[in-house]
Amino acid sequence: MILVLVDHDRGELAELSLQAIAFGRQLAAANGSELHALVVGADGKGVAASLGAYGVGTVHLATHDGLTDYAPAASARAAAELVSRLAARAVVGVGDQRGNEVLAHLGAITGLPVAADCTSVVLGEPTQVERARWAGNLSETALLHAPVALVSVVPHAVRADAPADGSATVEEFTPTLAEGDLAVRVVERVPDAAGGISLAEAKVIVSGGRGVGSAEGFALLEELAGLLGGAIGASRVVTSAGWRPQAEQVGQTGTKVSPDLYIACGISGASQHLAGCHTSKTILVINNDADAPIMAHADYAVIGDLHKILPAVIEATRAAKV
Amino acid sequence: AEHVLMDVLVCIKRVPLSGGRFVLTEDATEIDTRRLGFTVSPHEETAVEVAVRLVEAHGGSSTVLSLGVPESEEQMRDAMAIGIDRGILLETDGAEWDGQATAEAIAAAVRADASGFDLILFGNESADAAGSQVGVRVAHLLGRPALTGLKGLSVEGGRLRGERPATGGREVFEVPLPAVATVKDGVAIPRYPSVPGRIRAKKKPIERSTPTRPASRLEKVSFTLPAETGKRATVLGDGPAAAAAVVDIFRKIGAIQ
Numbered sequence: 042m043i044l045v046l047v048d049h050d051r052g053e054l055a056e057l058s059l060q061a062i063a064f065g066r067q068l069a070a071a072n073g074s075e076l077h078a079l080v081v082g083a084d085g086k087g088v089a090a091s092l093g094a095y096g097v098g099t100v101h102l103a104t105h106d107g108l109t110d111y112a113p114a115a116s117a118r119a120a121a122e123l124v125s126r127l128a129a130r131a132v133v134g135v136g137d138q139r140g141n142e143v144l145a146h147l148g149a150i151t152g153l154p155v156a157a158d159c160t161s162v163v164l165g166e167p168t169q170v171e172r173a174r175w176a177g178n179l180s181e182t183a184l185l186h187a188p189v190a191l192v193s194v195v196p197h198a199v200r201a202d203a204p205a206d207g208s209a210t211v212e213e214f215t216p217t218l219a220e221g222d223l224a225v226r227v228v229e230r231v232p233d234a235a236g237g238i239s240l241a242e243a244k245v246i247v248s249g250g251r252g253v254g255s256a257e258g259f260a261l262l263e264e265l266a267g268l269l270g271g272a273i274g275a276s277r278v279v280t281s282a283g284w285r286p287q288a289e290q291v292g293q294t295g296t297k298v299s300p301d302l303y304i305a306c307g308i309s310g311a312s313q314h315l316a317g318c319h320t321s322k323t324i325l326v327i328n329n330d331a332d333a334p335i336m337a338h339a340d341y342a343v344i345g346d347l348h349k350i351l352p353a354v355i356e357a358t359r360a361a362k363v
Numbered sequence: 364a365e366h367v368l369m370d371v372l373v374c375i376k377r378v379p380l381s382g383g384r385f386v387l388t389e390d391a392t393e394i395d396t397r398r399l400g401f402t403v404s405p406h407e408e409t410a411v412e413v414a415v416r417l418v419e420a421h422g423g424s425s426t427v428l429s430l431g432v433p434e435s436e437e438q439m440r441d442a443m444a445i446g447i448d449r450g451i452l453l454e455t456d457g458a459e460w461d462g463q464a465t466a467e468a469i470a471a472a473v474r475a476d477a478s479g480f481d482l483i484l485f486g487n488e489s490a491d492a493a494g495s496q497v498g499v500r501v502a503h504l505l506g507r508p509a510l511t512g513l514k515g516l517s518v519e520g521g522r523l524r525g526e527r528p529a530t531g532g533r534e535v536f537e538v539p540l541p542a543v544a545t546v547k548d549g550v551a552i553p554r555y556p557s558v559p560g561r562i563r564a565k566k567k568p569i570e571r572s573t574p575t576r577p578a579s580r581l582e583k584v585s586f587t588l589p590a591e592t593g594k595r596a597t598v599l600g601d602g603p604a605a606a607a608a609v610v611d612i613f614r615k616i617g618a619i620q
């Protein structure tokens with residue numbers, strides 16, 4: 042049996058979980074195994090019922106009086122119970138914050154190693170995985186020496202399947218929690234202030250690096266972003282200098298974005314920055330160095346001083362819009 | 364701020380620094396580091412800054428720990444230069460330790476230390492291995508709660524409160540100390556070391572030991588570089604004169620109608 046950890050937010054299925062299911066489904070097919078899923082919390086009932094459409098045969102719905110919101114150690118405890126009761130061969134989660142967190146707890150509880158951010162898994166003794174390292178700048182072939190393979194799938198490595206006819210058996214159970222399993226759980230939620238375009242969802246991002254030179258320098262980028270209905274992004278040099286808030290940082294340790302258009306102004310294109318934006322549909326560079334590394338990842342470029350180029354682009358864009 | 368003394372431990376990992384394409388050793392099992400400098404993940408730089416600020420606010424002591432080659436001392440001195448008091452260096456021969464082995468060595472060092480550590484800070488994920496494993500595993504080994512991926516945190520009345528982004532906003536967690544926290548870049552902007560800070564750092568104590576490496580259960584076989592993109596940007600022009608060509612592109616891809 043292959044067990045997929047399915048995440049939801051108060052009853053709303055997390056999109057990336059469908060990718061983990063698609064990955065788990067291929068793994069199950071390759072090994073002649075059944076595909077099961079774990080959904081945690083009574084408010085996940087609707088989600089559990091919907092998973093048959095993606096090829097899941099049995100959904101285990103873990104409910105417990107104390108499980109009223111996301112609690113990573115408790116989710117892992119429920120998964121550990123299924124792993125031993127149903128002799129799972131692999132547990133697949135999403136390689137995002139929550140997925141890797143629950144898998145780390147599961148690894149700690151069961152004493153098993155975890156391979157995070159996998160792009161391929163071949164079960165065996167040992168299991169062989171390919172996984173992203175250095176935020177995808179290197180791929181690693183590794184061996185997982187464990188009777189049960191605990192893996193997370195790097196986001197967007199596989200596509201979610203389209204829903205089809207099919208229904209899953211939903212089996213509700215109450216996991217036996219250990220002391221402390223509920224110590225960490227969401228105690229409060231702070232909604233985002235309304236308005237503004239979120240970086241992760243923006244269709245256009247006007248991003249600035251060291252070449253912008255100052256906090257004030259970003260006024261030009263804001264003006265262009267305003268005209269294009271876009272958001273502002275920044276390199277780590279910029280957020281470290283305090284020119285822009287860290288929430289705008291794009292890259293390995295910032296936000297990973299994939300807009301239709303990414304305009305990189307005064308950004309050299311370090312691998313750690315590219316790790317967050319290389320999947321953009323179109324990348325336009327404005328840089329005074331025609332040999333900047335980012336040129337090898339971009340579609341278009343204008344060479345020169347951004348402080349002179351941006352005002353002309355803003356003017357031409359404004360003229361084109363009327 | 365209130366004055367309850369806090370002993371904080373922060374764990375960092377020395378990694379090669381390259382902004383460009385990595386070069387691999389001939390057998391493709393390692394990164395060729397002969398021409399590279401070294402650093403720690405920005406998440407860990409942030410964790411160091413958080414440790415220093417907590418001790419500034421509450422009093423107490425700060426300690427930096429690293430499991431790695433003896434040269435990891437360099438990264439520990441960087442942390443000391445911005446205010447960390449002392450170091451624990453678990454020396455290795457450079458072979459990779461997997462998440463569980465690293466966590467066991469760190470937990471053993473914590474148990475052996477007189478300080479007890481009210482709070483143990485980690486990066487959310489290491490720059491190279493990025494397993495997001497070590498912090499949570501140390502927490503289990505020590506029987507402490509772990510808050511992970513924090514973009515904000517505070518300590519008050521013996522409790523740790525932390526928050527991180529979630530669908531449509533932020534989610535908040537709260538646990539009593541002692542606890543473990545893994546933090547992300549941006550929680551606090553790391554300060555630059557001063558010259559006196561650098562000089563003081565040289566004299567701060569580092570305790571060294573050499574733990575034995577258990578067999579790796581996540582065992583690296585080899586690295587592969589991603590395929591070259593072979594891509595090269597089309598240059599639309601030089602300077603402001605290229606503005607019209609830029610607008611043509613905006614139109615072509617539908618960024619303006």
Ligand SMILES: Cc1cc2nc3c(=O)[nH]c(=O)nc-3n(C[C@H](O)[C@H](O)[C@H](O)COP(=O)(O)OP(=O)(O)OC[C@H]3O[C@@H](n4cnc5c(N)ncnc54)[C@H](O)[C@@H]3O)c2cc1C
Pocket residue numbers: 249250251252253275276277278279290291292293294295296306307308309310311312313314317327328329330333345346347348380381382402403404405490
């Ligand atoms: C583990 C790790 C994680 C990291 N995570 C991130 C991350 O998430 N995001 C991130 O961005 N970085 C990250 N970094 C840092 C990264 O390595 C680079 O240091 C950083 O991205 C460089 O930022 P930059 O391009 O703005 O600056 P620089 O590399 O200094 O580039 C500035 C560019 O601006 C150009 N320029 C200068 N003046 C002008 C002008 N007047 N007009 C036009 N162009 C001009 C220059 O030609 C140059 O190309 C990380 C580093 C490490 C080690």
Ligand SMILES: Nc1ncnc2c1ncn2[C@@H]1O[C@H](COP(=O)(O)O)[C@@H](O)[C@H]1O
Pocket residue numbers: 374375376404406407428429430431462465484485486487488489490492493494495496497498
């Ligand atoms: N060798 C090490 N020495 C000290 N701390 C480490 C080491 N490896 C990992 N860590 C810490 O654990 C965090 C998570 O690492 P990882 O599980 O590899 O993603 C890192 O950000 C560090 O804070």
